[in-house]
Amino acid sequence: MTTEIRHIVYDIGHVLVHYDPLVPFSRIIPDAEKRARFFAEVCTDAWNHEQDRGRPWPEAEAEAISRHPEEAENIRAFRAHWDEMIPYAYEDSVALYQALIAAGHDVTLLTNFAPDTFRICRTRYPFLEEGRGITVSGEVGMVKPDRDIFDRHVETFGLAPEATLFIDDKAVNVEGAKAAGWQAVRFTGADALKADLASFGITV
Incomplete structure (x- = not known):
């Protein structure tokens, strides 16, 4: 019972x-293949999960940029355009x-x-x-x-x-x-x- x-x-x-990160990122990274790779390898679910745990955004951005310095602008765009994701x-x-x-x-x-x-x-x-x-x-x-x-x-x-x-x-x-x-x-x-x-x- x-x-x-x-x-x-x-x-x-x-x-x-x-909630949908693709709302801003369809504009920020127009190429669908590059955008998919960005979320699969750079700003991943696991990466974002650590912000949910309380990791500060500057630390999160620095960690991701250390792995993918060529994506620095797009990494910073994640937080900068976050309000569009809801x-x-x-x-x-x-x-x-x-x-x-x-x-x-x-x-x-x-x-x-x-x-x-x-x-x-x-x-x-x-x-x-x-x-x-x-x-x-x-x-x-x-x-x-x-x-x-x-x-x-x-x-x-x-x-x-x-x-x-x-x-x-x-x-x-x-x-x-x-x-x-x-x-x-x-x-x-x-x-x-x-x-x-x-x-x-x-x-x-």
């Missing part, structure tokens, strides 16, 4: 807010998130984000402040899917892990939450999430 859900925890990128929120998903809050559910957020770029995101999308609070990976020096950030969120917000439902677009983070004793579902769209919530007895 599934434990009654008393806490709902949202990821942000690709769940509430669209062009819009998912209206249907945001509406569901707000409906859950309005219905009295305990909603918090847990996100992998560099501290400074998250300040841009939360200023642009004020609805992120409507939940009870946010754990930002770069601010606590921990990242999903590692166990410690889930435990930190539980401690910070007084959650019961078995009564907590986590919503994230990445399977690895869903599995990380489950390993921490949470319930979790993978986000693929607002309609599917609504059905997932209903399966836990949550309707809005």
